[in-house]
Amino acid sequence: MKAVSVHQLGMEHPLVVGDLPDPVAGPTQVLVRVHAAGVNPLEISIRAGDNPRARQMKLPMICGTDVAGEVEAVGEGVEGFQPGDRVWGRSTTGGYAEKGVLAAGSTGRLPDRMSFGEGACLPIPMLTAWNALVIKTKAQPGETVLVQGGAGGVGHLAIQLARQMGCHVFTTVSSTEKGDFCRAAGAEVVINYREEDVVERVKQTTGGRGVDVVVENSASDNLPGDLGLIALNGRIVIVGPGTGKEGDVTISVRPIMGADGHIMGLSSGNLAPQVPTILQRLGPILARGDIRPHVGKEFPLAQADEAHRLVLSGKFLGKVVLVV
Amino acid sequence: MKAIRVHKFDLSVPMQEEEVDDFAPEPGELLIKAGAMGINPVDVAIRAAKHPYAKMVTPPYIPGAEASGEVVALGEGVEGFSVGQRVYGRAVGGAYAELVRLPANTTAELPDAYSFEEGAGITVPFYTAWNALVIKAEASAGEAVLVQGGAGGVGSAAIQIAKRMGCRVITTVSSKEKADFCKSLGADETINYREEDFAERCMAFTGGRGVDVVVELAACDNFDKDLDAICIDGRVIVIGTGTGKGPTAEFRVPSVMTKDARVLGLAVVNLFPKMPELIRRFIPILREGGLKVHIDQSFPMESANKAHELVLSGKFLGKVVLTP
Numbered sequence: 001m002k003a004v005s006v007h008q009l010g011m012e013h014p015l016v017v018g019d020l021p022d023p024v025a026g027p028t029q030v031l032v033r034v035h036a037a038g039v040n041p042l043e044i045s046i047r048a049g050d051n052p053r054a055r056q057m058k059l060p061m062i063c064g065t066d067v068a069g070e071v072e073a074v075g076e077g078v079e080g081f082q083p084g085d086r087v088w089g090r091s092t093t094g095g096y097a098e099k100g101v102l103a104a105g106s107t108g109r110l111p112d113r114m115s116f117g118e119g120a121c122l123p124i125p126m127l128t129a130w131n132a133l134v135i136k137t138k139a140q141p142g143e144t145v146l147v148q149g150g151a152g153g154v155g156h157l158a159i160q161l162a163r164q165m166g167c168h169v170f171t172t173v174s175s176t177e178k179g180d181f182c183r184a185a186g187a188e189v190v191i192n193y194r195e196e197d198v199v200e201r202v203k204q205t206t207g208g209r210g211v212d213v214v215v216e217n218s219a220s221d222n223l224p225g226d227l228g229l230i231a232l233n234g235r236i237v238i239v240g241p242g243t244g245k246e247g248d249v250t251i252s253v254r255p256i257m258g259a260d261g262h263i264m265g266l267s268s269g270n271l272a273p274q275v276p277t278i279l280q281r282l283g284p285i286l287a288r289g290d291i292r293p294h295v296g297k298e299f300p301l302a303q304a305d306e307a308h309r310l311v312l313s314g315k316f317l318g319k320v321v322l323v324v
Numbered sequence: 325m326k327a328i329r330v331h332k333f334d335l336s337v338p339m340q341e342e343e344v345d346d347f348a349p350e351p352g353e354l355l356i357k358a359g360a361m362g363i364n365p366v367d368v369a370i371r372a373a374k375h376p377y378a379k380m381v382t383p384p385y386i387p388g389a390e391a392s393g394e395v396v397a398l399g400e401g402v403e404g405f406s407v408g409q410r411v412y413g414r415a416v417g418g419a420y421a422e423l424v425r426l427p428a429n430t431t432a433e434l435p436d437a438y439s440f441e442e443g444a445g446i447t448v449p450f451y452t453a454w455n456a457l458v459i460k461a462e463a464s465a466g467e468a469v470l471v472q473g474g475a476g477g478v479g480s481a482a483i484q485i486a487k488r489m490g491c492r493v494i495t496t497v498s499s500k501e502k503a504d505f506c507k508s509l510g511a512d513e514t515i516n517y518r519e520e521d522f523a524e525r526c527m528a529f530t531g532g533r534g535v536d537v538v539v540e541l542a543a544c545d546n547f548d549k550d551l552d553a554i555c556i557d558g559r560v561i562v563i564g565t566g567t568g569k570g571p572t573a574e575f576r577v578p579s580v581m582t583k584d585a586r587v588l589g590l591a592v593v594n595l596f597p598k599m600p601e602l603i604r605r606f607i608p609i610l611r612e613g614g615l616k617v618h619i620d621q622s623f624p625m626e627s628a629n630k631a632h633e634l635v636l637s638g639k640f641l642g643k644v645v646l647t648p
Binding site (some may be wrong): 051052053136219220223232233238240241247248249250251252253254255256257258259260261262263264265266267269270 | 579
């Protein structure tokens with residue numbers, strides 16, 4: 001099969017397109033013929049060598065994890081899937097490839113209304129948004145959620161999920177175009193952080209109270225400010241340090257104490273055991289079309305490097321995917 | 325009445341003992357003839373104007389947040405207390421005085437087994453430890469708890485509450501004497517942080533897994549390394565910056581994420597509304613007689629300045645109190 005692999009860590013080393021043996025589905029696994037692969041900041045940070053996890057990776061490895069496609073074969077003991085089923089999920093053998101092996105229990109059904117490209121937007125971003133809002137911060141109806149970076153892969157899904165949950169949604173963006181995109185996704189208050197002071201604007205709009213939840217996609221830039229805009233018992237969930245950012249930041253301790261504030265981290269790896277349960281709750285929401293992922297730009301598989309550069313630039317709406 | 329007053333936000337300007345007008349209880353308050361008044365590091369931080377609560381008082385003011393004594397008058401609407409009863413609780417309007425006002429809903433009867441000095445060391449340390457372990461961390465039986473600075477007021481309370489909840493406790497100290505003290509309170513292991521790496525010791529204590537909860541009293545010094553000491557889903561409860569320390573801490577975003585860590589702040593003012601329920605659950609444990617309120621030194625009120633110097637030096641075990 002054709003696959004795109006990382007041979008050396010560091011952005012200066014191009015990804016390598018080549019032919020590899022097809023993977024095989026073991027017990028409780030499904031083999032998927034991949035039609036689209038999602039591009040996430042996570043695999044870019046691993047590939048660049050910035051992510052702590054990069055050191056544990058054995059190279060060469062197929063880049064990425066997120067795929068959508070059709071079941072080609074099922075392993076021993078798999079029930080509920082058969083060849084031809086449209087599915088989405090995280091491939092355990094790597095995402096940027098024509099085929100991938102998925103754990104059957106963590107594989108989602110792709111609703112008919114969704115394209116493979118849209119399905120490839122889901123695995124990490126949708127599960128992360130769920131983890132952030134449902135599991136970590138336990139956002140409640142009537143609470144105000146600020147999505148820092150609402151136009152990105154996690155951001156645009158977090159806006160929609162928060163609205164599903166009955167929350168008020170604020171979001172930050174860097175352009176008018178992204179602002180319109182977030183409004184269409186359901187954001188009620190859109191703040192252009194290049195033109196406005198986010199802390200001031202949030203304080204002003206909430207009558208000085210602050211927001212209950214912050215979904216933080218760019219903690220390295222925003223965390224110190226976030227501590228100044230949360231309400232009493234406010235929760236900040238860190239979804240990412242910021243695409244291509246280093247992870248260290250200096251924060252003031254007293255504001256966390258004063259607000260009885262919470263700062264929560266999350267990682268997709270630690271979420272794995274909970275994915276089967278999440279899929280049961282998420283499935284009907286996706287099937288109804290109440291949350292719609294947005295494909296901002298598609299690249300052919302062989303242009304994965306170009307796709308990475310676009311993601312690092314931030315100049316896209318929603319999600320970048322590879323068409324396989 | 326005689327009272328101690330702060331005339332300037334400056335530790336080099338001594339507090340003064342003065343004759344001031346007697347307090348009278350407001351509606352919902354008890355007036356007590358003080359038996360003892362607790363000193364907390366926050367009193368010193370406010371006096372140094374290094375704490376946000378400094379904005380809530382204007383010199384000359386009476387410092388102090390907790391006291392014990394005998395009820396001498398009941399404010400309007402107070403039920404369930406009687407004149408002559410021995411009580412302890414949080415003070416409003418200052419505690420370093422012969423007469424002290426205690427809001428009835430955050431005051432409790434002092435069991436006979438406890439002296440007034442001991443009674444003056446319960447509210448802030450034990451309720452804060454309860455807030456950290458029960459309300460914030462939701463610590464549970466069999467979990468491993470690291471108490472950073474176990475020999476102080478909150479620290480010594482946290483060791484005892486954690487043990488009472490069925491947790492295993494490891495604590496950091498700066499001397500052999502403090503280690504012995506913490507052991508006597510139930511700590512399973514102690515770490516002399518001047519000689520040993522506390523994160524490594526925590527890993528050894530938990531068979532390489534990491535501790536579940538950190539009760540952090542000196543966040544500015546320890547926060548960064550706490551992330552190395554915790555397990556996946558570990559919780560760091562930020563109670564203090566460290567006496568005289570602040571205001572910032574280093575924050576490694578990737579470590580918070582890869583461990584699904586939760587950083588939870590708390591402030592005693594935010595606990596006030598929850599105190600009645602906390603007291604309802606805490607009092608039976610206090611009555612069992614198993615909690616030890618260790619009084620390092622009891623100073624006469626006129627030596628309040630000396631008492632503050634001792635608290636600032638950190639060279640004490642448990643609690644420092646004043647008597648009228």
